[in-house]
Structure formats: structure tokens, C-alpha cells
Amino acid sequence: MKSDYLNLLKQRRTIYNLGKNVSQSPDEIIDLVEQVIKESPTAFNGQSTRAVFLFGKNHDRLWKIVEERLKSEVPSEEAYQNTVNKIENSFRAGFGTILFYKDEDVVKGLQEAAPLYADNFPNWSEQTQGNINLGTWITLAENGIGASLQHYNPLIDELVRKEFDIPENWTLRSQMPFGSIEAPAGEKEYMSDEDRFKVFK
Template identity: 60%
Template sequence: MTNPVNENLKKRRSIYALGKNVTLPKEKIVETIEEAVRQSPTAFNSQTVRAVILFGENSDKVWDIVEETLQAVVPAESFAKTKEKIASFRAGFGTILYFTDENIVHGLEKDFPLYAKNFANWAEQGLGGAQQAVWTALAAEGIGASLQHYNPLIDEKITSAFDLPKNWVLRAQMPFGSIEAPAGKKEFMPDAERFRVFD
């Protein structure tokens, strides 16, 4: 008997060949993303994860900002490859921006000083859980995605472009779209190096 959760986790891969050939309505995509984030656990039920879901020109704007920012810092002789990679993300159907609400993190640090040094790490754990949940939920709908990290280089421009709260700290970007080419074979380390079971 197969486990449906694990079967969907197997579908979650880093898809870099994205397209706009998505048949799922935008409203259903938004609902899927929002529910996956909503149901993802966070320490103290702190709900520190924020997500901005972008389509069309708004999604393109993210990758325009990334390209413009990197062009200023990447050596000219290397930029063609960088530009090609960014174009592959822009080719997708949309982008999700993931943030941590630092006001909540700092509030918890103040309210629970005994655990203060852990709340930033716990917020990252919550973010990772939400990202995997969204990624897997999209994969279950036949939509490909990958997780990118151009922060903090683009943080101020993104906050300004979308008029976002300054206490939302950008942590990752997830371009998504139709799967135009499958991911390659995934290699796994030996189980004996990863797991310990005591019966």
C-alpha cells in the first residue's frame, strides 16, 4: 500500500524548464498555495510565514529586478549565463515570494526570553515547511516549481515595487509553471548514513 503523501513528495522536484501552459485556473492556484501555507505548522503557532503570489507582468517584474540587480554585480563575461537562467524563471506562469514577519519573531523573543535565541531558527523551520507544502501541493496539480534565493540583494527593490511591509523579510522566490522538461534523476545518499532506528 502506497502512502499518498509520500507519492506526492516524489513528484516535488526542482523544475527549471517552466512554461505558461498551465490549465489550472489562477483562483485555484491561489487557493492551493494559501491553504498549503495556512496548514503548515509553526513554533508556538506563530504563523510567521508570509507569501506574495504573482502572475503575469507582476511575476515578470520580480525577474526584471533580479536581472537588473545582478547585472550590476556579476562580471560582464559571466552575465550571459546568469541572464539565461533568469529568463527560465520569467518563462513560468507565476512566482511566489516567501517572507518572514520579523515583528512576530521579535515579539516572541521579548515575550519568551528563555527561548529568545531560537525564534529566528524556528521561523526558518516554519518557512521551510510551508515552502515544501506549497511545492508539493503544486506538484500534485501537475505544476512545476523551483526555489531560488536572490535575497538580500533584491530585498529593498521588491519591498518597494510591491509596497510590502518593511517587517516582511524576503527569504526565497519560487517560480512556477507548466513542466516543459522533467527533472533529472535524483541521487540519494545511503540510508545508513542518514537514519538511525532504535527498536
């Protein structure tokens, strides 16, 4: 049995200790991720995922927005300072961020075109997001780039929309900060196979 893909999957880890020591250029990374998005499967070939690439001051601005927005959400000053430290030393310390969006107009169009499956299209579009998130993550890892997947939406949605002129019909689904791997991820823990799988032969 071939296991090339499995080996790549094992390389994909959540990397919090990111840096800016990336050998690839922004254009190379953009081209690579755009190809991942184009080649990822989507229900009815809907292609509902959109992506925004942030580098340099735009990357920094995103995480400043997150930092400022969370101030009113975190219960104590100590907790807030811990949040600021995480943002500063992990996410903003990276080389860039990819924002993943869902185009709601595409989902609605699919619902109208295939009403029999209308209730399924929102879920299927989320599955598309998962496909693309994982594919991007694996592709970055294959090229020696660390990443993590964050979900500060919907708290930051409107602020980010205004800052980066995001269309109204795009809904933010996740944020992927990425960069050089400054420290490896810890050991991964697995639940028991008995609790996870059922096999009938």
C-alpha cells in the first residue's frame, strides 16, 4: 500500500511558534494555495470558497484588529494579557495569514438550482472549507511552512470586512496564520481505535 499522502498528513501539525524566516516569496505561496483551492473537490462543483492573502503590514493589521476586539470579550486583565501575548508571539509573529471565506451567493444559487438538495448546500459548503483548509495546511507543511487554523469569526467579521474591503456576500470561516517553524509541535495524542472505529467484514 502506498503511504505518501499519509506521510504528508502526519507532517501537518498545529504550529504556534511561527516566524518570518520563510524562503518562499509571497507570490510563490499565493500561487501554491490558489492551486490547492482550485483543485479541491466541491459539491456540484460549486466552488464557494474565497481566500484573502495578507502579508506585511496587512498581516499585522489583522492581528491588531483581533487583539483590540478581544479586549471587551476576555474576562480579566490577566487573561487579556495572555491573549495579547499569544497573538503577538504566535500569530502576528508569522509570515502571513490566509482568510478563508464562504461566498453566500454561490450557496444560494445552488439551492435555487437544485431545490431537492437545498438544505444540504450550507453543510456541503462547510465540507468544502474543510477540504481546502486541510489541503492548504498539508501543502504548506510539505514546503516546510508551519501553520495553525484559527476561528475568531464572527467577532472580527465586520471590522475585517471594512479594513480589507471584503464583499458583503462573503462570510469569514477561518484564519490561517503561517510562517517558519520556530519550534515543533508537541506529541500528538490519539483516542483509542476501539472508540473511534467500527469494522464489519
